[in-house]
Amino acid sequence: MHEIKTLSIDNVMVSAAEGTTVLDAAREHGIDIPTLCHLDGLEDVGACRLCLVEAEGQNKLLPACVTRVEEGMSVKTHSPRLLKYRRMILELLFSERNHVCSVCGADGHCELQTLARRAGMDHVRFDYLHPALTLDATHERFVLDHNRCILCTRCIRICDDVEGAHTLDTAGRACDTSLVTDMADTWSDARSCTSCGKCLLVCPTGALFEKGSLPSEHHGKEEYLKYIVNAQRKMPWKR
Amino acid sequence: MNADHNSEQRSRHKQLDRALTRHQGAPDALVEVLHTAQQQFGYLSKETLSYIAAQMQLPPSHVYGVASYYPFFRLTPPPEREVTICAGTACYVNGSSRLEKEIRAHCCATKDPNDTPAADIGTARCLGACGNGPIVRVNNDVLLRANVDDVNAALAQQEEDAS
Amino acid sequence: MTESRREIVIDPVTRVEGHARISIMFNEHGRVEDARLHVAEFRGFEAICTGRLIWEMPRITSRICGVCPVSHAVTSAKAGDEILAVTIPRTAEQLRRILVLGQWIQSHAMSFFHLSSPDLLLGFDQPAESRDFFTVMRDNEEFARRGIRLRKYGQEVISRLAGKRIHADFVIPGGVRSALSEQNRDILLDGLPEAHSTIRMALDFMKAWLESPHDSFDIMGSFPSLSIGMINEHEELEYYDGTLRITDAAGNIVADRIDPRTYRDFIAEENESWSYMRFPYYQPLGPTRGMYRVGPLARLNVCARTGTPRADAELTEYRQRTAPQGTAQNSLYYHYARLIEILFALERIEQLLTDPETLRSDTLRSRAFSNRPQGVAATEAPRGTLFHNFSAGSDGVVNRTDLLIATAQNNLAMNRGIRQIATHLLDGPGQELPESLLNMIEAGIRSYDPCFSCATHALGRMPLRVDYRDQNGALLRSFARKT
């Protein structure tokens, strides 16, 4: 049996089973910590750094998505410093590629946009980097728009872990990191792709969407992920 | 000539296959296999990478992702002649960036602007001879405390040796 | 210092998207040689569209303008229909039509009431400080209030259909994204009577204004040009899908039943280094004789009738008042024509809203992928014929974009109008710059309701800068009019 740990999050005493992440414990108690790379059902990578929290007695900020609860822990999730950092991280994301909400088809249904709005990000103080990126619409049904990709790798993880195809991966590195389908050829050439469309369901922005529509037309389906994962892993009907 | 070329290719493939067999069933050997392939072919073409992916039963995107992650791996054929300026800290402090500009301006430029330049000019992180900067590598020759004239002389010398 | 060539530059310091500047060039005799409207508007949209999907075009091109986004969106969607090679469901077409008409109402109402009524009500000579819509509101409260409400009705049409007043993702290649509810239909029908009474009031005002004498009326852009506009198969005023007709100043048909898709065959363009805007002209007649106007004035010139009863009655009266022979050729008549078009729009909207087909929700969109390499479409935007031309690959990615916008098509005529005003007022050596010149030039441009008007004239006052330069281009003196 898992031991129960008691800790405080934003001065609220909460309890959670051993092994629970700080993020889950917080969300269970209605405390919202912003995330981009995290998605229930997928393995966490701790890469987006939005869920960083302060823990008393620790110099380093901890990513809530991979930090396990500990007895007596005292966590702050919304200190002025954290709010400032989150805003800057969002600004950096907006500066990195061509996220122009006004012409983006995901406008209004984009997690990045929502987080920025919530963080009060009314402008970006950094230079926009304007990389010349392409849009791959060669797949019969799906579109991959590198301009809107924030490299959260959710699609890669669902493709690998849930669908088991591993069509998607990251290539290159540093600011030149990009999504690839198979051998970096066009998506239509990616023979490993099963056209299952799960990657579209988990994309937080307008980077992956269905052809013939706008990204905003198939938003809000990520909760299906939980059912798929549950069905695949636990097979509740096979008792 | 053609037959030679083919047999050479075959022997290279054999080397690659040997490396693949040696690491049979060990997905962690990917970086090692890529090293072998690059040694044999000079670079990692998509065909080579696809072959490795198929043989190691790894997803193509994973193989490409790993190969493209490491700067040491070339995904395009290496240039015939290469001038590499060390951009390590020690060389930088000793003026490697100025030297790079000079080399770009005064070396390897052919008289006819339509001709391809005589060599590809690039920089490397650290050539590991930091006591003697700035360092320039002209193909396989390493020049210490290099200047533009040294580079031109080395290029000319190599041209002569080749012909 | 000898009296030399000088150049006066009127430079409204404005927001970048609507930055226009006027310069008047004098020759060495101090006579007006030329007048130019410099539009420093960034024309990057063709580059922005390229590389994007055809389904995104309505959303992207609607960003070209905050006043007429619907026209761009609908035109792009139509071009998209061409690339998908689909015929869109009838309901979708009707909804798109209503949307375009709503756009006409709100844009025309704003042009007339908000922007131009100060000129008409208060006169071109009124000091700029008080020649604005706020003065109109103070002195003619009812007139202003009803004008605002008419514009709001136009916006209401758009938002009841699309869910948002501007930049809504409603039209998409293949059709539209949502149906019109019965409830919203009723709300729109309920607003019609008041809109009709407002337009009646405005028409009465316009006619009264025309009947009173105006000194400078004949020099405010009164010159012959061609007219280009869209008509339907019954030669009626058309705005969404029709053929083009070109008439000359005398009313003769120069060309007729032209498929808008062939616009590049008869419209040529000149690029001038001093403006971002292009200078289109009717190619068979060359750049001088081929100058043409588009928009309300031109549309009423080319059609035989509007096709709706009340607007047709007004059109008949309009023709008697403006040009008993030939066609209307004074730019100030744009204002009058605009009012008739609002009336037409109100009548057409009523017809469309009462058609049960409009309310259907089952078939709104024809779904297809890219089936044709090119799609060209035209609609009548409030300011004139708007052409969108996309080429796309089989993946639906746009690889070539060509947009021909109404304001650009009126460019030659606008320059001609400014020259006319300047020549009239400034000819003669050593002329200083009278305030009324600035006012008249503003009004002259404004009759075309060019796209940048919203940015430059929103408060009816143009922050102006005038540079005097010698023949070498060196600055001699500078006038500034503060906001």
Place this chain on the structure above:
Amino acid sequence: MTIEELYGIGEEFRNKLGTFRAEIQVCGGGGCLAAGADDLLKNFDSACRQHGLENKVRVVATGCMGLCGAGPLVRVTLNDVMYTRVTPDDVAGIVEDYSRKLKRYKERLLPGDFAFYGKQSPVVLEHMGHIDPWSIEDYIAHSGYEALAKSVTYHNPESVILEIRNSGLRGRGGGGYPTGLKWDIVRRGPAGNKYIVCNADEGDPGSFMDRAMLQGNPHSILEGMAIAGYAVGAQQGYIYVRGEYTRAIECMRHAIEEAERMRLLGNRIFESGFNFHVDLRVGAGAFVCGEETALLRSIEGLRGQPRPRPPFPSQSGLWGKPTVVNNVETIVNVAPIVLRGARWFSGVGTKGSTGTKVIALTGRVNNTGLVEVPMGTTLRTIVEDIGGGIVNDGICKAVQSGGPSGGCIPAKHLDVSYDFDSLSSVGSMMGSGGLVVMDDTTCMVDMACYFMDFCRSESCGKCIPCRVGTVQMHRLLDKIRRGSARESDIETLEELCVMIKDTSLCGLGQSSPNPVISILHYFRKEVEQHVFEHSCPAGVCSFEDADPASIAPPTSSEDISHA
């Protein structure tokens, strides 16, 4: 192999060496090789044969002798003299000299009291530059593998770890984590496979000590790894070497084969129950693979990207097993500690930083090369005595320690002692031991820009602060360098520094702003001169995009009196 046999091999080799009258040692370090040491070796060989000395003089290529800037270096053991910048023309003179004991050849002779060597106290580099790295016997003849033999034969793992803990040895790769503690965690980890990983992915530009050790004394690394393996209960070790170090890889491969042949690696080492194997893994040029979690992923054949810690590799490392990751220098320190004892080791250096440190001394000093000093030596001693002062009698402006993760220490702090804590107290760090000396020809803004350029292109791309933040920092610095920056850009730069430091995923991202932070702290005036005056005291920056308006407040050139 037993411990007696080991002694026998050493004895035999020493006897063989005794038959030579002298040894001519040619430095085979990276710098000297590049300067033509290979050719020299051949020349010496043939010159000796010419004089019939082939059985009297042993000509040998050794590892790095340290004074890299003056290479090629040649040492003659007869009178223990050293020649610098030796050319093929000198060979005849040197050989002739010694064939007749004339001692006349004074050309290029290094004075015996040369401060460069006088102020050093080599432990790690003790035998390097003296022994033949390609000969395992030579290593054994210099007490090689004795520490391993003693550990396996006489000590239990706990006492080996205790010895390392008591020595106070801290990780030499940059982190400074107590080595004994790390080993202890791994030893206490769940039973089963455990691993020893030697981090030889030397990526700091300006550092070359790992390379020198790999190709100068490879067996010292294998021995240290084997002792570590014995201590923590690991049977497998990996050496992760930079792919660019071709000769080091060859040398290391050869050393592993030799050690296996002599059963110093493999099963039942020294007839005990201890088995230990070492494999070489060749890196492929990613700087971030110096970060331990990234390095482990790379060994696993993946993209070498770091992952959040905890869990630490000592808890969950290679394939999820407890893993020791130690830097080359740390590992090479192990055998001397076992042989001479923790007390000896902790007697060297300072209280918090025991032992010695190998430094790659480069930049604008007269003597550049590889240096080993006791911890606590002042920077001034290193720069002025060992380094021989600034070139062209110039003035030291700053020293940069710790590579792209370290900081720039201004000349006024030259009296600070070189140890873990003192360096961080002045805003820098030891890192792997790179020390770049700068004079007034170095522009600090340009330097900051250089380091950010490095960091942005070496970012792995996984976390956003590092991936994009470093790019934006580089842009801001480049703007300052080009003269298009505003005052607010300095503020933004400072905010970015703090943010990247606090939020990046791995140590590399977290430390990437360090050079900039230190430059903004110590050289703020110079930065401001760039921004406000468009002047660069070092004369490096060209202000290509300088906008005069950004200096003075904009004034209207127009008369608007008619307003």
